[in-house]
Amino acid sequence: MSGDVYVLGIDMMKFGRYPEQTVPELGGQAALMALDDAGLTIDQVQALYCANLGQANAMVGQRILREIGQTGIPVVNCANACAAGATAFREAWISVKAGLYDIVLAVGVEQMGRGLLGGNRADGISTEGLLGSATMPAVFAEAGMEHARKHGTTFEQFARVSVKNHHHSTLNDRAMYQLETPLDTVMGAEMIAYPNTKLMCSVNVDGAAAAVLVSERKAKQLGMKRAVRVRASALTSDPWQERDLVMADVNTCTRNAATQAYEAASVGPEDLDLVELHDCFATAELLHYENLGLCPEGEAGAMIESDATALGGRIPVNVSGGLLSKGHPLGATGIANIYEIATHLRGEAGKRQVAGARLGLTHVLGLGSACAVHVLERVSP
Amino acid sequence: MSDVRTATVPRPAVPYLRIPPDADPYLVGTVCSRCAATFVGARKVCSRCGARGGMGTMALSNEGTLHTYSIVYRSFPGVSVPFVSAVVDLEGGGCLKGNLINVKPDPREITFGMPVEVVFRDAGRRDADGNAYLSYFFQPRTAGGGQAR
Numbered sequence A: 001m002s003g004d005v006y007v008l009g010i011d012m013m014k015f016g017r018y019p020e021q022t023v024p025e026l027g028g029q030a031a032l033m034a035l036d037d038a039g040l041t042i043d044q045v046q047a048l049y050c051a052n053l054g055q056a057n058a059m060v061g062q063r064i065l066r067e068i069g070q071t072g073i074p075v076v077n078c079a080n081a082c083a084a085g086a087t088a089f090r091e092a093w094i095s096v097k098a099g100l101y102d103i104v105l106a107v108g109v110e111q112m113g114r115g116l117l118g119g120n121r122a123d124g125i126s127t128e129g130l131l132g133s134a135t136m137p138a139v140f141a142e143a144g145m146e147h148a149r150k151h152g153t154t155f156e157q158f159a160r161v162s163v164k165n166h167h168h169s170t171l172n173d174r175a176m177y178q179l180e181t182p183l184d185t186v187m188g189a190e191m192i193a194y195p196n197t198k199l200m201c202s203v204n205v206d207g208a209a210a211a212v213l214v215s216e217r218k219a220k221q222l223g224m225k226r227a228v229r230v231r232a233s234a235l236t237s238d239p240w241q242e243r244d245l246v247m248a249d250v251n252t253c254t255r256n257a258a259t260q261a262y263e264a265a266s267v268g269p270e271d272l273d274l275v276e277l278h279d280c281f282a283t284a285e286l287l288h289y290e291n292l293g294l295c296p297e298g299e300a301g302a303m304i305e306s307d308a309t310a311l312g313g314r315i316p317v318n319v320s321g322g323l324l325s326k327g328h329p330l331g332a333t334g335i336a337n338i339y340e341i342a343t344h345l346r347g348e349a350g351k352r353q354v355a356g357a358r359l360g361l362t363h364v365l366g367l368g369s370a371c372a373v374h375v376l377e378r379v380s381p
Numbered sequence B: 001m002s003d004v005r006t007a008t009v010p011r012p013a014v015p016y017l018r019i020p021p022d023a024d025p026y027l028v029g030t031v032c033s034r035c036a037a038t039f040v041g042a043r044k045v046c047s048r049c050g051a052r053g054g055m056g057t058m059a060l061s062n063e064g065t066l067h068t069y070s071i072v073y074r075s076f077p078g079v080s081v082p083f084v085s086a087v088v089d090l091e092g093g094g095c096l097k098g099n100l101i102n103v104k105p106d107p108r109e110i111t112f113g114m115p116v117e118v119v120f121r122d123a124g125r126r127d128a129d130g131n132a133y134l135s136y137f138f139q140p141r142t143a144g145g146g147q148a149r
């Protein structure tokens, strides 16, 4: 019985392109920002959980400590596709929850190339474009078209997700883009994989984010004023489905993680003030409205049309600009989403502040599949 | 299939494609004797129910229906676009992803649930040693359900 776990410090660097910096430099920068935010130093940190995909076999966490302080603490390096950052955060949360440590650090960092992600290589010949497509835009287009099949969701409804999220990021100077994209611009952009146009695909950027998690005892000692309580942490993989060897199931693992998180936090989707969810492609965002219980089955298309998920709406989604416009540095994304929610709960989100935000949810989805959901709560009255 | 039976026998593009010397190519799958789950390709353990034995080999059907798709306009260098990336549920079990051919790459021409058949063709690409490969494709099934090739 060690009580709740709190985020005491959290920060992210502006997402963008930093080819002149190394992955450990980027991660180290975010780690120091988070430590400063918590008013702590690296000497006080008892363990580091680090998420990165591009150099997953190259001890990124230890190399971050070589940048900011080699104190000899345990380091765990996590790779879990696009859920890696949230997985590192959760491992950090588990270690404090278990009573093992009082102060731990979670860092997510990624340096990305440009262009298409995904694809595959057979031993003999490449199968991309021979056995359909394994590129991410096509995979998430197929998932969106499955929703269109069931509920009649339209290209235009999917495109509206991008209009909204690009608009949101004009209010976020940490986002890659601050650029309005009207509906005809989104729909008229280069078609990548129908129904996802180029403006409906997340942006490949470099970036890093970090969080300092502390025990209740330590939070009380250091000051609760800006602390954010972790009400729930859930991580799932995809249970067996008839098609999942061909078509990774992004829905069931999200539904399971959401159910577990709501249960653990004793809250429901109706209690949330805002959500940051995994809009890796515009098609994905609509699926997750239903997967997270933000609207009834089949009503995601109507929900985006009603502006309920825009800033000022009933349940704002991806006020940061989302992966579509803030950018998607794979390993950093899960912690950057938590940063966004924490910033609103602290009342520090400036122009894009969701008024009076008390409870928020983050969701990330790693294809293949891993889903992480966190529920976060404001502490100060 | 005489067009692909040239001087040398092509290799299968996927491990679950069988090319018998004197019969039509076909796809193989596995069925679990405990829970009846079907899988494309060979396997020893059932990932649905965890059964470790009783996995039987089955020939997959060449007929199925279109579950979902995307029309791919941007792919990797050298891949000709657009093409239709399709997910097809086979009759009698099994689910495959592949290219849907002989249909216009236009959402107005493609219907969810449309009947398709599995056909086998030269993959149109060779490996580093110049070997030819046989692959499977989907095409719309004619109203009569004929297997015209």
Ligand SMILES: [Zn+2]
Pocket (backbone or CB within 6 Å): B032, B033, B034, B035, B036, B037, B046, B047, B048, B049, B050, B051
């Ligand atoms: Zn079974």
